[in-house]
Amino acid sequence: MSDEPASLARISLAAVRHNVQLLRGCAGRAEMMAVVKADGYGHGAVPVARAALAAGATWLGTATIDEALRLRAAGIDAPVLSWLNGPGADWATALAHRIDLSASDVALLEEIGRAAVRGGSPARVHLKADTGLGRGGCPLTEWPALVDAALKGAADGTLEVAGLWSHLGSADDPRDPRCLAQLELFREVTGFAERAGVRGAVRHLANSAATLALPEAAFDLVRPGIAVYGLWPDEPLTDADLRPAMSLRARLAQVKQVPAGQGVSYGHDYRTARGGRLGLVPLGYADGVPRAAGNAVPVWVSGAPHRIAGRVCMDQFMLDLGDSAAAAGDEVVLFGAGLDGEPTLADWVRRLGTITNEIVVRIGGRVTRVYTDEP
Structure with a gap:
């Protein structure tokens, strides 16, 4: 870790x-x-x-x-x-x-x-x-x-x-x-x-x-x-080489095995299609993750996309990891520049029907900002 x-x-x-x-x-x-x-x-x-x-x-x-x-x-x-x-x-x-x-x-x-x-x-x-x-x-x-x-x-x-x-x-x-x-x-x-x-x-x-x-x-x-900040509100109008400045990351707080048909998060709007593993991510709508992202937005774990499973809660959300070998402490990339295949803010915008501005300004004070001179 x-x-x-x-x-x-x-x-x-x-x-x-x-x-x-x-x-x-x-x-x-x-x-x-x-x-x-x-x-x-x-x-x-x-x-x-x-x-x-x-x-x-x-x-x-x-x-x-x-x-x-x-x-x-x-x-x-x-x-x-x-x-x-x-x-x-x-x-x-x-x-x-x-x-x-x-x-x-x-x-x-x-x-x-x-x-x-x-x-x-x-x-x-x-x-x-x-x-x-x-x-x-x-x-x-x-x-x-x-x-x-x-x-x-x-x-x-x-x-x-x-x-x-x-x-x-x-x-x-x-x-x-x-x-x-x-x-x-x-x-x-x-x-x-x-x-x-x-x-x-x-x-x-x-x-x-x-x-x-x-x-x-x-x-x-x-x-x-x-x-x-390297972003368009939604779809780019030109091919200008804007570079997104922010990536949002967390670490899996828990990974557990569940059976097929397991209801996930409030209201059980999502159920596992088969037995597998669920991952807990300690970010929620209090931290700026839109509640509407539940069952809609993919995030990146161990080099692969995994969709948010069920409702986003105030402090946390769940991922259906399936057969992934991901473990507690592994990094979760919610969005980034997309250089390694991770989701971008543009992906979030397309799925949520919002604009990039609304997402980045809502990233809360509990999320630590780390500044780097790396691209």
Whole structure:
């Protein structure tokens, strides 16, 4: 048996650096923001941020101020944008730590401006337009008022318009006609802001898929998220050599002999077709293994696939090992890069009808992260 923990997510920082370099090459003259929200999509925000910056990223992106502050606490000094904060957020702390902030309406912009007055230095803001996603962002009818309020704040020294941005509505297919329509709208809203007097703001629209497959969306800054980690949300759009950074592994906690017809796990949704061996894996939905993976997803044991048998429980699931010689302590690979035939996250996505993002961000805190510079 190994000294490794019972379950671990092995994170290849070499893969992160490779992916960032590939994305930088696709971005042309645009700079790159590596999105490290949700603890780096479950990979660890601080190690990923450092690897991304070493490979050529110049910005970092987070959803919340707290996520951005954790980067600063780790000594990371690169520009950071935090974009998902509502009224009453801790603007003062964010501004004291030189964190850029997003604003989508006049009231929020004015609140940030008041915090900047109290802090004694202007707030760097990115004005977000809703060009068609229908989620966050300023409605186009209110865009002139937001731009005007930002320019007034710039004139009185409380605000600096550091960015103009929006979000594509199809995360995995930037050639979707709706995304192409958004691209034209983005050109219009940024052009309006520039004609009104906004100067020097970075324009950013491109997510992972657009960075890889829609070069005209690069503008001044690209904003890839899931591709930094070597993944597509589901099916690849290009043959880009993305390298998955995470593999999820555990060790068999028990192996036992059972007869034919043995019911397995809650509800006995699975029964053994013949006598054989069952293996217990100490990972469950509390650790990020989807409950829907029961009876659906294969994992890798001793060089062979074995389907999860029965329902995934909170802390564990079972494998029907059949005649395998696997023993307690042997390694189980839930997913990896697929280089040795093991299942990949793409295999999980196809069987579960989800996206890779949802699986990796749910890998829980009980799973030890181990970082390596191996590919």
